[in-house]
Amino acid sequence: MKLVMAVIKPFKLDEVREALTELGVQGLTATEVKGYGRQKGQTEIYRGAEYAVSFLPKVKVEVVIDDGQADSVVEAIYKAAKTGRIGDGKIFVVDVASAMRIRTGETGAEAL
Amino acid sequence: MFRVTTKTAVGIGAACAALLAAPPAMAAVEAETGYVFNTFSFLFSGALVMWMAAGFAMLESGLVRTKNTATICLKNIALYSIAGILYYLIGYNLMYVDVGGFMGSISFLYNPSDAEMALLGADEATDAMVAAVVDNSYSVASDWFFQMVFVATAASIVSGTVAERIKLWPFLVFVVVLTAIIYPIQGSWTWGGGWLSEMGFSDFAGSTIVHSVGGWAALTGAIILGARKGKYGPDGQVNPIPGANLPLATLGTFVLWLGWFGFNGGSQLALGSAADATWMAIVFTNTNLAAAGGVVAAMLMTQIMYKKVDLTMALNGAIAGLVSITAGPDLTNHLMSIIVGAIGGVLVVIAIPMLDKFKIDDVVGAISAHLVAGIWGTLAVGIFGGGDLMVQIIGIVAIGVFVVVTSSIVWLILKYTMGIRASEEDEDLGLDSAELGLEAYPEFGRGSQRA
Numbered sequence: 001m002k003l004v005m006a007v008i009k010p011f012k013l014d015e016v017r018e019a020l021t022e023l024g025v026q027g028l029t030a031t032e033v034k035g036y037g038r039q040k041g042q043t044e045i046y047r048g049a050e051y052a053v054s055f056l057p058k059v060k061v062e063v064v065i066d067d068g069q070a071d072s073v074v075e076a077i078y079k080a081a082k083t084g085r086i087g088d089g090k091i092f093v094v095d096v097a098s099a100m101r102i103r104t105g106e107t108g109a110e111a112l
Numbered sequence: 113m114f115r116v117t118t119k120t121a122v123g124i125g126a127a128c129a130a131l132l133a134a135p136p137a138m139a140a141v142e143a144e145t146g147y148v149f150n151t152f153s154f155l156f157s158g159a160l161v162m163w164m165a166a167g168f169a170m171l172e173s174g175l176v177r178t179k180n181t182a183t184i185c186l187k188n189i190a191l192y193s194i195a196g197i198l199y200y201l202i203g204y205n206l207m208y209v210d211v212g213g214f215m216g217s218i219s220f221l222y223n224p225s226d227a228e229m230a231l232l233g234a235d236e237a238t239d240a241m242v243a244a245v246v247d248n249s250y251s252v253a254s255d256w257f258f259q260m261v262f263v264a265t266a267a268s269i270v271s272g273t274v275a276e277r278i279k280l281w282p283f284l285v286f287v288v289v290l291t292a293i294i295y296p297i298q299g300s301w302t303w304g305g306g307w308l309s310e311m312g313f314s315d316f317a318g319s320t321i322v323h324s325v326g327g328w329a330a331l332t333g334a335i336i337l338g339a340r341k342g343k344y345g346p347d348g349q350v351n352p353i354p355g356a357n358l359p360l361a362t363l364g365t366f367v368l369w370l371g372w373f374g375f376n377g378g379s380q381l382a383l384g385s386a387a388d389a390t391w392m393a394i395v396f397t398n399t400n401l402a403a404a405g406g407v408v409a410a411m412l413m414t415q416i417m418y419k420k421v422d423l424t425m426a427l428n429g430a431i432a433g434l435v436s437i438t439a440g441p442d443l444t445n446h447l448m449s450i451i452v453g454a455i456g457g458v459l460v461v462i463a464i465p466m467l468d469k470f471k472i473d474d475v476v477g478a479i480s481a482h483l484v485a486g487i488w489g490t491l492a493v494g495i496f497g498g499g500d501l502m503v504q505i506i507g508i509v510a511i512g513v514f515v516v517v518t519s520s521i522v523w524l525i526l527k528y529t530m531g532i533r534a535s536e537e538d539e540d541l542g543l544d545s546a547e548l549g550l551e552a553y554p555e556f557g558r559g560s561q562r563a
Binding site: 044 | 350351352354417418420422424425461464465468477
């Protein structure tokens with residue numbers, strides 16, 4: 001099993017969710033986060049003082065799927081979340097050791 | 113120029129009449145009706161000014177961080193309550209009763225007059241009893257109430273500036289001294305009929321007497337307290353600390369604007385004649401126009417200076433406009449009040465970053481909006497309102513020196529006894545957690561991520 005973790009622009013969440021639903025992904029977790037990448041943030045002025053807004057609001061989306069689905073999930077998120085402008089985010093794939101559905105106690109692929 | 117000489121005489125006459133319990137100089141209605149309207153004006157206007165306490169609370173809680181929001185709310189409701197109690201216990205007498213040149217009487221409690229008690233207690237009210245009461249032009253308590261909400265306003269100016277790092281109880285002790293002693297004494301020099309008013313100092317609703325007083329006390333407090341941790345960097349760098357809730361700050365500003373109609377309008381001190389009613393309408397109009405001028409000027413200034421309009425500066429612009437017109441809202445050419453307010457708006461946008469240059473950390477811009485605009489508003493009376501510019505300057509300086517000296521003494525005594533500054537750890541954690549043990553927004557942010 002693989003955990004696909006994507007940091008995306010907040011307004012892209014619905015598009016990403018729809019794209020994943022179309023793939024048959026059954027569940028997803030979204031968290032509000034702040035972050036920056038290579039290009040850092042931007043400078044703003046508040047009451048006459050300049051400040052660098054390094055941490056911009058993002059959304060982190062996490063899905064756990066079968067190994068075989070990982071590539072298509074990454075592709076789907078990539079297509080849905082991309083705008084071509086800086087700050088689009090990143091997608092990571094991580095190995096998952098085990099999984100369990102709390103309600104029923106099912107483990108492994110049945111838990112997904 | 114824009115103030116007719118007879119109006120000056122009649123205005124001062126009406127003010128003195130209202131203050132010194134002589135028959136109203138402008139009564140064109142029956143005395144008892146005039147009494148009812150005058151009393152009503154004080155009560156209703158006072159209630160509007162009380163509502164400004166809510167405005168300050170909202171404005172301040174919108175401009176501090178989430179972790180300090182509950183504390184600022186508590187400070188606002190506490191200082192309003194303390195101001196009221198102290199002004200009843202000592203303050204009003206010190207400001208208005210048997211005023212010599214420099215202060216009133218040191219006596220305690222301020223209750224209904226003997227004439228009023230006789231009328232209220234009588235089984236059968238006689239004409240003589242009514243006349244004795246009505247002779248004062250307004251109910252004794254109504255004037256207390258109206259004046260009380262002004263001292264509360266002065267105190268609430270201080271709370272915004274020193275927010276996010278001042279300890280709660282030492283701050284409230286300062287409020288006790290400010291409302292019981294400092295404000296009443298300088299108030300006795302002016303509205304109480306003391307030496308400044310005898311010189312001809314003119315401050316209709318308190319640009320100096322209320323707003324600058326609050327502003328000076330805030331300034332000395334900010335200097336003696338020091339800036340928030342992390343606000344200023346080692347190379348003259350200024351680090352913005354954005355507020356938590358801009359809609360609340362906006363709502364607070366609108367509430368203050370509304371309350372100001374009572375603040376300035378009620379300061380006509382009478383509603384018992386056609387002339388009074390007309391003046392009050394003029395005052396309302398000027399008050400609104402000055403605020404509007406302040407907003408537009410601040411918006412244009414920030415657009416030009418920073419290429420973007422800063423909402424918080426626009427809000428400060430409204431306040432600065434209101435403070436600027438407060439000394440002389442009886443201009444009969446309303447265009448002048450737009451200009452007076454606009455200049456206030458320009459001044460506040462310049463003053464805010466300037467204070468930062470001096471490393472004076474004013475969380476909400478209160479010093480800029482109340483002290484700087486207050487000084488301007490008082491001077492404006494000498495420029496636009498037909499007052500004596502020299503006397504205005506004397507008043508500004510005298511009251512400024514008095515408040516700076518007395519408030520500094522109090523701040524320093526508090527600093528070296530109780531201590532006024534929250535510990536570094538408490539400041540990091542947030543005063544809500546450190547001093548109050550609760551969160552303003554427990555469902556949002558870090559709060560919701562804890563069990």
